[in-house]
Structure formats: C-alpha cells, structure tokens
Amino acid sequence: MRSARISATAILSMLGLLGSSALAADPLVYAPMDPVRMSEVIKTLASDPFEGRAPGTIGAIKTVNYLVAQFQAIGLQPAGENGGWTQEVPMVHTKIAPESVVQFRVGQSEPVIYRQLQEIYLTTNMPSSQIKITDAPLVFVGYGVDAPARDWDDFKGVDLKGKIAVILINDPDFRAKPDEAVFDRFGGRTMTYYGRWTYKFEEAARRGAIGALVVHDTEAASYPWSTVTAPGGENFALEKQGAPDSLLLQGWIEGKAAHELFARAGLDLDALSEAARRPDFRPVILPSASLTTSFDVATTHLQSRNVLAKLPGTTHPDETIMYGAHWDAFGKGKGPHGEAMIRRGAIDDASGVAAVFEIARAFKEGPAPERTIVFAAWTAEERGLLGSTYYVEHPLVSLEKTVANFTIDVLQMGGLSHNAFIVGAGQNSLQDDFSTIASSQGRVTQNEVLPERGAFYRADHLPFARAGVPVLPIMDLAGYPDLLKGGVPAGRKWLEGYMACYHQPCDAWNASWDLSGAAEDAAALYEVGRSLAFSRMWPSWKQGSEFKAIRDRTEAQRPAL
Template sequence: QIVATSRLPNDAGHVMLMDAPLVFVGYGIHAPERDWDDFKGMDLKGKVLVVLVNDADFEDPSLNTFGGRAMTYYGRWTYKYEEAARQGAAGMLIVHEDAPASYGWNTVRNSWTGPQFDIVRADPARERVPMEGWITRDTAVALFQHAGLDFEALKRQARGRDFRPTPLTGASLDAMFDLSTTRIEAHNVVARLEGATHPDETVLFTAHWDHLGVGEPDANGDAIFNGAVDNASGTAGLLEMARVFGAAPRTQRSIVMISFTGEESGLLGSTYYAANPLYPLATTVAGFNMDSANVYGRTTGISIVGWGQSDLDERVAAAAQAQGRTIEADSNPGAGYYFRSDHFPLAKLGVPMAYAENG
C-alpha cells in the first residue's frame, strides 16, 4: 500500500512524476556532528528517495550513534522530508513499520489522505519536496525484490556509517495527482506582561487551543472532537497562569503567553510564530509548553518529555525537587513525543523550551 500527497504549492495544479528513479537512502540522515551521512555525495536531484523511519539506534541501541533508543529529530518523519528537499529530491517514500514509528498504518492512512495544511513559507521548496509519501513494509519488501534486492539485508547495512545509497535498478515511480490550494486564516492568541527590570527579555508560556474539529459521529451521534484534555486542559492552565501573573507583582523579565492554533495539523501556529516572532527569539530566554495538563488529581510526580533535549530540564528538575516532587522518565522515548508539540519549532531555533507532563 502507498499514500502520497504534496505540501508544495505549484502553478500547474498537479503533481506529475514519470519514470522517477528510486534510491534507497537508509535512514535518510545527514548529521556531520555524528559523522553520519546516508547520502555520500550522490546526486539525488529528480529522484524519489526510499527511507526507513526512526534512526539506526532504534533497531540496535548498542550502536549508540544517536544516543540510544530515545528518538532524535533525525528519526522524525518531518526531518526526513526536509532533508529530501535539501538533497533536491523529487519525492520521498517512508517505509512504515509500527514499532519504530510508534503508531500503526491506519494513523498514516488517516493523516495523509485528506487535506494537508501548512503555513505560508517564504521559500517552500527549501523545505518541501513535490511528493511526500509512505509505503507499508510489505510493499517495500516486494519493491526491493523486484529490483533484485533484499530489504532486510539492506536495512541491516543502513545501521552502519559505511552504508551507501542503493538505486533500485529496474524500478521507477509514476505518480500523478491533482493539487488545489486554498488559503485560510487562523489565529494565535498572545498576551504580554512587561518585566520590571529586564523587559526586553522574554519567558514564554504556551499551549494550543485547537483540536480535531468535527469527524465521524460516535454511537450516540456526537461528531465533535471536544479536546477536553488535549488541549482545553493546557489552555485552561495558561489562562489561570495569566490570571495569577496579572495579579502578582511584576516579574523581572517579560512574560508572554501564547495559545497556538493548528497544533494538531502539524504545529502550524508555533511554526509560524518561530518564523515570525513578535519578540526576538535571541532574547527569549526560556519557554514552558503545556499540552494536556493533569486532570486526574494531585500528584508529586512530573514527567519531562524528551529528557535531555532541553537546557531547561535540569532547572525544572531542581525546582521540582525543591517542592518535594519527583522526576519520572519519559515513558516512551523512542516515540519522539518531544518533537510533536508546540515547544519544538522554537527549540529547533535555539530557544530553551521545557515540556513536562504530570507523572
């Protein structure tokens, strides 16, 4: 099975790939700081890249090339499409496997067969390829067999630094589908309390106000996805913090509260703010994101999602300890939840961002 779409607007109104060569590029990672390059200088312009989901350490944590089984951004599908654009590829097919993706094929199919959303980008071709797609593992195995290749053998080779891109000789891709673009507006909601002594420095508190909207009705005929936990709870927490900060003496630094739009559609509101900040990111000294707050009652435990990804983690841990709280490990670090919420577009640009959940 295969699903494919495009988030790259074009004037032609369709995507057409004819006899596009297919090349297996392992995990599709270029990470010079880890001495890792799956591309080895191959000219990939106009080609469709076939890539594994996650990174090499998921299959063999003992490699410790990417820090063990906890996913890095290199393992996230968003990175892989971005890297494909940097390589000049015509498209990418990610081989879906449930365990390294941390979700099933139904999630892929449901997410990629309807309308796709994106922000208006200054140069979308720098971050988007004409075709973004997924294939099931069984489809990949059959495709590799058609090219005279062993999928599992190449997958094992892809775990090493000496892996080289492998053309799927005798296999190519024809793809054609219509593409229509509609521009809509949605809004981030922002409030600011100016700091008393360092007003030009900003501390962010964030949540997202959107959920999934209206879908298929349940047995009672209710078709509304209310999002009471994800993320009305975080939005309520943000409003309460605004009330408390507003009634208290001014903090030294300025406090900025942002309720983002479009989180469920791909972190759109936070991505837009990161690209078009109201207050300079260079002087945004810290941020704290709330995505699904505790609705179960009092707890002393705090789970820091993606522990070690943020410079703030140790500070949060120290503050928690001072309050008699305990820090609990990320329950599923291989799933890459740190890269799935609104703090990440800001963290990606160097803003220290913390993402904690109830324990």
C-alpha cells in the same frame, strides 16, 4: 499520603533554600490551579461548535475569538501584531482525493497499485491543481540522515534529482541492542531530531528529490498506521514552503506494502534496514522500479492565527518568559467507512490551553513580574509546528532576550501522581528547576520512559530550542503516571487508553476525568517561571546539548547578571 502532599505544597515558599540557581532569587508564592475551571475550558474547546479546531475553518475562527476573550477576561494585554491579540500565519492548505492511487512498476511486470489511505499515504505542499509523476526511480536512502557533527551521511553523494527517496522512520540507533555501542552516535534508543519525519522530508527536498516516502513501522514511529492517515490526505504548510524546490509528493508507505515492493525488486527490506544502521551504508537504487501517479489537488491559501497575550514586566520589560500550547486539532472528517466524525483534540491540546489560562491567571493575580510574561496559543502544531515555527521566523519579541519557553502539550487526566516526567532529559537547567519544584510537591521526576518516541522533537517548544531559547516541555505521554489512586497500573491504563485515542474522535472531553494532576503540573510550571520573572537568572543549555552553541552566540546581546 494525601495530607503529605498538602504539606509539601505548603512549603513552596521555602524553595529559595533548595539550591537551584534559577530558584534562589526570590521566595515563591504557591498559586493553586483550578481543575474544575480547566475542565470547563477543555469541554468548551472540544465541543461541537468548535468543529475540531482545524485551521482555516469556521471552528478555527470561533476558537481564536474564544481565546482572545479568555485572555481579555483574565486582564492581560494584547501581544500580537500591530497592538492586537493575534499574529497572522500565512499558510497553504492542500487536499488530495481519497481515491488517489500510486502505481509501482518493477521491470516488465504488471504494475502494482497502492491506494491512498490504505497501502500509501500521500500529501503535497505544492500549491498546484494537479500533481503528475511518471516513472520516477526509487532510491532507498536508509534513515535519510546527513549529520556531519556525528560523522554520518546516508546519502554518500547520490543523485536524487527526479527521484523518489524511500526512508526509514526514526534514526540509526533505534534498533541498537542494549549491549551494542559500536555505532552509538544518535543517543541509543532516544530519538534525535534526525528521526522525525519532518526532518526527512526537509532533507530529501534539499537533495533535489521530487518525492519522499517514509516506511511506516508502528514501534519506530510510536503510533499506528491509523494515526498516519488521520489527516485524510490534507496538508498545511507555511506559504513560503510551497516554493519550486519543495517536494511534489511526500508521504508514507505502509510497512507490509513496503516489504512487498522491495521483494518485487529482488531486495530484502529487513536486511537493508540493518545495513542502514552502519555509517558505511550506501544508498540503494531499487532495480528497474519506478513510481507513477497523477492526482488532483484542492489548494487553498489561508491566514491562520497565533493568539498572543502578555503581562508586561515592571523593570525588565524587554526580557520575556513565554508559556504556550497549541489550539488546533484535526477538525471534521470522515471515518474509514465514510461516517462523519470530529477529531476534537480534548487532551491534545485543549488541556494545554486550559493550563496556560490558569498560569496566566495566577501571574495576573500576583505581584507584577519584573520580566514580561507572554502567553501563546499556537496554530497548526498538528501540521508540523507551523504556528510556532512562523513566530520564531517572525518574532514579536527578541528571541535573544527570551529567557525561557514553557510548552504544555497533553496533560494526564488520572489525578494526582507520585511522579513527573522530564522530556529530553539532560538538555538544560530548566529541567533541574522543575525537578526541584516537583520534589516540593511530593513528586519524583523521572526521565521519559519511551525516549524513542522523540517527544522532545514533537511539540511547539522545538522551534524555540532551535533558535537557542532554553525550553521546558510538559508532555504527559512521556511515561506511566504513578497515580495516588491505583499506582502505575492505573497510570498505564490511562496512558494506553489515551494513546488509543491519539488524533482520533475519542480524544473527547469526559466528565469522569480527575484533573488534579494536570493542575499540579501547571502549578509546577508556574513556579519555575515565576522564579525567573523575579530574578536576573538566565537558564542555560548543558554541555552536549545540540542547542547550546546557538544560545552561546547570542549571549553577548543579553545584559550582564
């Protein structure tokens, strides 16, 4: 089998005959990615001196300096602000004390106390020294979705001013049974953007709520309560988000605690959750229930940085192909028993950064591209895609002429595999091009196994998609690798082991890893991008994609083919 894989790789130069529109323009040259070099990058970024790479820390400064040095060593040019290597990203960092509590009162009964990091998880975006909320009513708003295009409105005109919105995670189709299509407006089990906690907080703020609590459910969220509480009560936001119309309080309520609270108010949360799956659902005010809390907030205004490098195009330098990964992780903190820990983010996402370096090196060592190639390392992805969002709001190249964005976020460390996964299948032509390349490598592409996790809406490609730029994310948590050594059982073991370490200290570099599969993913992304770098093709969104109309509006600003 291994010899067959080598043979498949050797015929990459024939890909122009395989029928993909974006791949037909120019013969491709296979560029090997070095797994050993990738492993060394991960080992360095996940080491003690980098302190888990949290924005605003000494570890972050070391990280940015390291990234710039690596891009310089490869021989790239700076692509940041004012001719430099970075783009400043102004942020507000807030931290709530771990001893903070929330007091829920129902009627005249004694209040129940929920404790930070245990039954409740609180954060705030407000740059204030103290947050105080007294007797705020609670309103259950189902999934908290307002989607006119899907003929769906969970709010039905309810007044949320001065109130706390209680919201279910995921979206209304999540609990759909296999044979149930009556209310199939959100893609069945496939999570849409409306299922993400970021959207729910944004919508609650738009509706005038002073706070929002998302009900945690491990299956619907795709991660356990320990992942929710991993940041320890700290939060980052773009500086502009600390505006008066932001939520005073945003956070989560643990599932069992939420059921108990609703029961105290005489309500059945399970029954209400089932009702929330219907388009005729109406918000429910929890009878005589209120929230009171007061906690101090440590607020810091800081400048973090995106790191940007480029290889200028020779004939169409104003047209850009972008590769990116995020450099941040969760940094230093304390465990559940007060022990010191570092959440190193080795796989998430030092692995992606390592792949970006390898792809950059391959482009630099090959013929000069006709279109400009930009390589990005984003800050604060783990805090809500902040670095990439800021870039899209303040782009350094034209988004209308950004041909494609390739984002790498979590690569598998189990070795070569027979398969590769498409995240958000059916979105655009880049996915078809990737399938063609993977086939040439001897691999079969599959749709993500657990689309209810909403992987397509959880990484730094999303702000670009929302701006209309065609995107292709590689996220190896999308399914079980069918490994050459051990098949699907071995792939399942790898993924389950990684997910147990997701955002935890054990996401650390390991000498026993086999990065050959990660290198093969990087090689495939290089080939897709290279085909675009030497062609006049523009990838397209497919009919039915929510991002197609945005790109269509900017098509007139692009040169004719």
